[in-house]
Amino acid sequence: MTSPPPEESPAPDDHLAGFPEILAEVSATGRRLTRDELDSRRLAGERAAEHAYGLRRLVAEHLDAARTGWSALPGATAAHSTRELRRVVDCVLAATQQTVDAVAEGYERAQRLAVRKEEAARREFIDDLLHGRSDLGRLAHRAERLGLRLAHEHTVAVAEGPVAYDETDPAARRVESALLARFGDRRILLTTKEGRLVLVAPATQEDVVRSFAKQAHAAMDAMDTEGTAEGTGRVAIGRAHPGPGGVVRSYEEALGALELADRMDLPGPLLHAVDLLVFPVLSRDRQAMADLVRTTLGPLEQARGGAEPLLRTLVAWFDAGCVAAETARRLSLSVRALTYRLARVHQLTGADPADPMHRYTLQTAVIGARLLDWPARPL
Known part of the structure; x- marks a missing residue:
């Protein structure tokens, strides 16, 4: 059976549609772009972003279209003096600048929307993963997109600090940057959940979990040094379990260890659920x-x-x-x-x-x- 041809990027003309006509009108009348014309350029930028078309390439094609089409513009051919020609040049350049600004605005708006959608999907996946609220097959498929292979054993580590954390918090960014710098893409998931830092890592990568605990404590201590909060935090590590249900179980063990440490006033900043099974x-x-x-x-x-x-x-x-x-x-x-x-x-x-x-x-x-x-x- 013949495979379908790969999807091609949109032709440049798709993004430039209507732009030569706008320049022709502007060169003849000297007016600025209308609201509808600006909206059409923003829409062109949005469509280019949706098709993964590069912004630099898109802007370059608009500038190239303005340059190559200059000689055919009505205002340029009708100019009878240097003064008139200069006026046409100024109008065309102003229109090109408006166009490029509108295209970039639409492109950036589409990118922000895509990021928000991706983050919403990621957050939904994390909620479903840590609480086991989704079909396991679908959950495993969604996990592949984030680099997790849920059929393998995973360990969950949870860091709880003196203050609640979210993904924009300096402590979360410090831990993420340190892990990415040392391990790169190791099929790990680092996120925040209910004010805590959460790491999901393959059970075979104990060095990642140890580094997470070390970096989490360092980030908490840094916040204490800056006077942001008082007291130190704890890191709890659940046992390794296989499958999506194993992630939930390891996460609940880590949370249980943190709760137990608070109730029992257990010493030490690092807790292993396996050491607390007697409780x-x-x-x-x-x-x-x-x-x-x-x-x-x-x-x-x-x-x-x-x-x-x-x-x-x-x-x-x-x-x-x-x-x-x-x-x-x-x-x-x-x-x-x-x-x-x-x-x-x-x-x-x-x-x-x-x-x-x-x-x-x-x-x-x-x-x-x-x-x-x-x-x-x-x-």
Whole structure:
């Protein structure tokens, strides 16, 4: 079966249609272009842009048409003196300038419209991809246009800073420029979503993800240095999963890691969802976890000042690896005061924080309390 011939670019005459007639009229009358004539030139520029016709080439063809057609213009042939000829030249040059301005205006307007359409389509694709709201086959086809092969495994990394970001934000532009400069076209997608920076990258390209985390932190720190915001941000990395649904899952894991870090006040600017899998497991049965917290830590509410000071002591105790001196330093207490608090926990709950047999139950209950925001929220 014979393949159809490739589509050719429009002939130059298509874009120049009507222009020689305009010059002929102007040379004879000396008038400026009418509104309809300017609109026709803008339309010619729009059509040229839609057919990927170069603007420089388009302008050059209009100038060439004015130059080569000069000798046949009625005003030029009818001129009987140098003064009349000069007047015709000025009129034709002014008309050519008006024409070129109108053509460029139409061309640029068409380009801006095309960019807006492309950006709208890209944003719609990103929304569908990260929320799994589209037919998978159609989604994969649309992904190819952006350089993604969704049949492969992908990892999603999400950066959350002290302020919300959009694609025009300096931090987003810094990260994008750094990644493009180092990796070029690596079949990655960098965007913003709900005030966060989001990277979708093939699972095999761990160097891209690491560089994204590094550049995101650098951009956030730069904003802090400039006094734009206070505090630092976090980057969370989801696990690698195959297919379009895998992108959604990795994205949700990264978001879950950021939410968990806020709730649990987890240390470190870089979070890996794979390192936090124990927390979703513990919180899956909310009622059982609430029962554990109530039974194990509920008696702490009998202490002077309520449960919060002693719960904070247990958190620091476990975070410090159950080392008394380090725990006391983190709490700005003396070791003697810390020992008194731990003894008070033992007295109220019956569980000794220093006893390995009791430690697991206490630490699990403390994690549950932080997940459930107890005692701020009643169980």
